[in-house]
Amino acid sequence: MSTAIAPPECPAAQADAPPREPHSRRALFRMAAAAAAVAGIIPGRARAQGIRKPPATKPVHGYPVLPNETPVAPVEWATDTSRLLRRITYGITDADVAAARKYGFRGFMERQLDHTHIDDSAVDAFVAAKYPLLSQTTTDLFSATESTVTAQLQQATLYRAAFSNRQLYERMVEFWSDHFNISISKVSYLKIVDDRDVIRRNALTTFRQLLYASAKSGAMMAYLDQNQSRSGAPNQNYAREIMELHTLGVDGGYTQADVAELSRVFTGWTIAGRGDFSFNPAIHDWGAKTVLGVRIPAGSVSLGAAGLKEGELMLDTLLAHPSTASFISTKMLRWFLTYDPTPQQVSAVAAIYTSTGGNIKSMIRAVLDSAWLVSAPMKLKRPFHLVASSMRTTTPTLTNVTALNNQLFTTGQSLFVWDTPDGYPDKVEYWAGNILPRWNFGAFYAALAAGETIVDVAPFMVGNTADLTVSVIDKRLFGGEIAPALRTSLAAYLKAGTYNAARVRETLALAIGSNSFQWY
């Protein structure tokens, strides 16, 4: 038996210390965006009229990039009310159309904004019965497995999006879930608490209430490593993201020194017990700090819980900052109106933010301006929106949404597992790669004839003719505003085979997979 042999050395390099990474985060962010924008683009020909082409994007290392084309809404989407219905619901139903006719543009919007007065007891009862974890405290949730936590929250969210009468509210829940993104993969059951007590409780209140709730969320503390930050060893993750992603925006006028100083302010903001927020004076940095020009004098640990006030002062500073008004307004305009809002639109909504103290309902009223809606281009449904739309417009009989939730994985948007704090992208180019799964989702969904979810084909076969079937598809999936070309092609597909339930289901699948149904 030989003894240990002298370890070999790398012939090409000497031992060296790990080099440091230079910090140029913003430049990288822009670079990443440019790289993402390259995805999947080949030269197209001039097609539908009315497509505006923005100037060509600069090539990345010689590879030419074609711009996104502006998807102009079809002429069939004739009225402001029709546009409004598309933007504030997960899919127009007969009932929505009837209600909008009855109450008008403003009346329908106001009823949706007044969400607590909309009866949603059936949906609440279903969620309470099927997903009991959603009402539990951290103490109860502690023993739940991550897979159960994930399944219940994902399924409940899909069910509510599809069937809740509070559609605008659900759309805002999705918006804030992205804005204050937290991945369940990192925080497990704490996500349930954040979803309930931060996002859902405050989705239509004020941005101030939301930001305060989020900043005192155990899940957010864990997700952005704030619970690992302490005096002398501050972790900058949360301090950076609250400015970059939650309030000011990346170009909102803060510096790396502000990040470092703010991270000192937030030392002591942490979690205790089973993941509840707590402030720990013993690990708070009591030295003097200056953030965004605001000076915080030195204190001492004897001040105890008063140290929390330092962080709250900074929350107020961020809330009052004009960059926050613009940033939140821009994101809300992108969500409801257009990917590319004008500076005039942003300042109009930002003015409402400032004058109302960040009242979310007031901002929504400003964003959903009738004239703006009528001239806005279409937006692409993300996979979650597509699946919810299909469910909402076809009213399936179901006992659970397990299989439908699994379709979100297949189509690329399993909920609450986006790992970076920026939330699921709301950009066409990000989602463009997964078209076949959308088509196959249509095929999967329309074929559901037994089991936990049943799509009843009978309503689509009233009259037993191809033309009448397509009329029902028009009425139910397209709000009665189907494009003539799609009406013709769907009818042609139906007529090319024997008229029966299987062929009708295939036609429904093609309608769900069609280009028109991907937009709202």
Added chain:
Amino acid sequence: MTTDLHDGNSGCAEYNELSRRQFIGRAAGGSMAAAAAAAAYYPAWLPRIMLAETHASARDVILSVFMRGGADGLSLCVPFGDPAYYTARSTIAIPRPDAAAGTAAKGIALDNFFAFPQAMAGLVPAFAAKDLLVVHATGQFNNSRSHFDAQRYMEVGKPNDVSLVTGWLGRHLASMPPVRSNAPLRALGIASGLQKTLVGAPRTLPIANPATFALTGTASTSAARLAFLQADYGTATEPIHAAAIDAASTVTLLQSVGISTYKPSNGAVYPTSSFGTALKSVAALIKADIGIEAAQVDIGGWDTHSAQDPLAGSMYKTMQDFSNSLAAFYLDVIALAPTTGVTAVAVSEFGRNARENGSNGTDHGRGTVMFAMGKNIAGGRVMVNNWPGLATANLESGQDLKVTIDYRDILAEIVQQRMGNPALDVVFPGWAYTARGATR
């Protein structure tokens, strides 16, 4: 065309050039039969302009493997020459290659310090042919022990930057012109959702199983339904229009490749595991010469907190699947050609504690191994940057093999030398890499 499709030489520069010239010849002046064969080779929808194109054929195709879960480098490549290894691993150590005759599961010496376990025997021929490089005590200098963070940062190629959302391989592809400009599919991830490594790549799709990438539903109507959707998306705006056409084209393309009937060459036998099946599909796609530049494949099962047993149990099976699958890929795609146009790499987010835990397993650690394989890889050796040692005093935080080579040093060299991309600032932003001599 069957012969061409299954030719073991495919992938190499000469082969690509040859097949292109052959095809041009057929298309320009060939017989009807040749034209029909060509049509099977290149789907009809491909614009004919591509035939006049010059391929950048010097660029390697890359197979990128992620060993998810934190693979124990001390079992994958055993430092039998370090006595502290045997102190730390009282129940799960691989016996020395020179252990007494009759000892079960002895290591297979790679040099006078390192050995493969028996489970890795499949890769010994590639190592002996100097086509397989093992890099040890490697990983990330970022010291996260969270799978979540460590995988993310390894895949994006920059530690501790939560704002970078594209992957290193995605940025490589985005910053290079396609090898074949009209290829509908430049890269694929064998997955239901695109792996972060590839995010940002143009004309790249997640394809869970290339053999079944098709419109689901009744088979007899699938052609009519696909035709309906292609026509319907003809009026879509960019980039949806292009993506839809790419998807439909890829369905047609993959059907024409015939992955399910693919016959590996050179006696290669792929395991029937999901990893083996994935590599077989990738081999079929590479050899079909359709412009695939990169494939990302994952293999799990490395999170060995308990009952690790690399001699005959759980980790033995995982390592055997890993090595036999890659060995088949080596035989099928790499081994025969004098210089092949294919390079494979395999990484894991971190290694495991030097000392085994109370459950005969190992917990999350730091340094581990990575692999690079190809005719242009300077293989046949275990590369280290001064073995840091497993004695407690030499361990990071008193428990882990130190990281002495950043994994990006190896990848960056391959990206630059074998994938022809000078833009390392794009692929690995902020990283000034040290050339380690991983390539020939």
